[in-house]
Amino acid sequence: MTSVAPNEEIYLAGGCLWGVQAFLATLPGVTSTEAGRANGATRSLDGEYDGYAECVRTRFDPAVVSVEQLIAYLFEIIDPYSQNRQGPDVGEKYRTGVYSDDPEHLVRARQFIGARDDADRIAVEVLPLTNYVRSADEHQDRLARFPDSACHLPQELLTKYRA
Helix, strand or coil: CCCCCCCEEEEEEECCHHHHHHHHCCCCCEEEEEEEEECCCCCCCCCCCCCCEEEEEEEECCCCCCHHHHHHHHHHHCCCCCCCEECCEECHHHCEEEEECCHHHHHHHHHHHHCCCCHHHCCCEEEECCCEEECCHHHCCHHHHCCCCCCCCCHHHHCCCCC
16 A cells, blocks of 8 residues: 655745735645635734735645745745735735744745845745634635736746646
């Protein structure tokens, strides 16, 4: 009997979550995505964002794609030097980040960023996941359901890795 490696989870923030989710869902080794909010002050979707970053809960098969590869993919769709802004979206909820319950994911993310020549300019948070709230159904797979929705990512990035 062959054992199957369990999926792992990492939470990736790259500005407006609609495009980030659409992009991540096309990547090899990504088994599922879910739009949500990370590291905010409450457990409710009611009211303001309360410190949350828009993010995508990303389940992946580590035998196919590594944490480092996922972060490299994220860097393809973000401006890693921009703080609290991606494209036309401005505000704390649009900050970039890598969040995880797994300390090893965070070590690997920090090593990946630290190895870059521009590491001192990178504004991407790498933090333990302290709180996560799933976004409402209307935000799940938004660009798949409504392709003409506004998105800061160009269409060619959203289809770059689609099989």
